[in-house]
Amino acid sequence: MKQEELQAIASQLKNPTGEKGIEMGNMMNETNINMTRHSVQNLNIKKENKILELGHGNAGHLEFLFEQAENLKYYGLEMSELMFQEARQINRNFVSQKQAFFSLYDGNKIPFEDQSFDKIFTVNTIYFWQEPEKLLSEIYRILKPNGNFCLTFAQEDFMKQLPFTQFEFELYNTEKVQQLIEKTPFEIVYTETQTEKVKSKTGELVDRAFTTFVLEK
Template sequence: MKKEMTETELREMEIQLGRPSGELGIEIGEIMNETNTGMTRNSIEFLDLQDGNSVLELGHGNCRHLEKLLETANNLCYCGLEISDLMHEEAQRINQEIIANQKADLRLYDGLEIPYSDNYFDRIMTVNTIYFWKEPIKLLHEIGRKLKPNGHLVITFAQKNFMKNLPFVGQHFTLYDKGDIDKLVKKSKLELTEYLDKTEVVKSKAGESVERFYSMAKLTKK
């Protein structure tokens, strides 16, 4: 039987999920990759990548999914941004051959300013990061500037009613339901064009099997 996590361990996990670091951070990165596999795969499909697209991912973690993403269309240009030094380093290590072949550009950023030219990306995606956005309106404005006209942003997030019952979710998380996302988007220059809801059974970060309810919101720059 798996030992139940202490309150101290749960709070440490909460911090690590927002910004993995140290030895525990490497383990957390692998756990996130495993538990987010379905969400990431469906987000990539929902992006509707086309040949030659430039795609940006915010908060890619250890980025073990990169090879699969690059197989979804021809001549994709992938850029990835991380706030975690450790995840940036792990992603570079895991994908060193892809990077050496100049098929991916991985950088650190501050969570607010995207270090690329305006109107640069056809597609932008982010999975399970919105809970940790410090200034969501400002970041949405920044994303809007970096998207090309008619470009898409996909935000994938677990529903508030699901997240609030997880033992490691505390004050470091800002939780959202679709109504919250609607309000957020209305304050930006992006247009909410489609939602896709999914349910899956996964092993939670605390080691328990749970039924996860999540949504993918597609926003378009008009």
């Protein structure tokens, strides 16, 4: 594949736009559903929790999230206008029932008040954070005391085999994430790495190692 094509894939993963972006949103939701479910399950969601997700893509996983407990409120934040629209369309019933709320933001300053959420999670977005330490302190600020943040990402060793990750992506392994978290007031409660089979762009099954950090305020 040409360098421009690889660059285009990386840009779509970072910020899906246009016709291709819709396809990318569907593909991401399908390929990453196991990581997303794992992240949600590790949040230990309780009834009436207020939950925030950063970078939800098309948010095709909300039915699964709402099965975790009763009377949940879900808030989604995106940087991609297209994913914001797609998520609202796919989840229009949850939106009209005022269970799901979607907004756009700049990727740095989170537009919510201090201590707003019981649980926060994000899957496959850390690679694109512009100022990771600052974003983590924003996440800390809007979490309620004892609230949890679940950070899920694919390991550098796997990601660096994908030719498009040379563009746009900052890759992480467990140690690098741990060092980043140690610069914040978060406590690490738990971390787990799993390997799963995923379909590669060329169709064959490959092993992907991914990690979840469960943090507490």
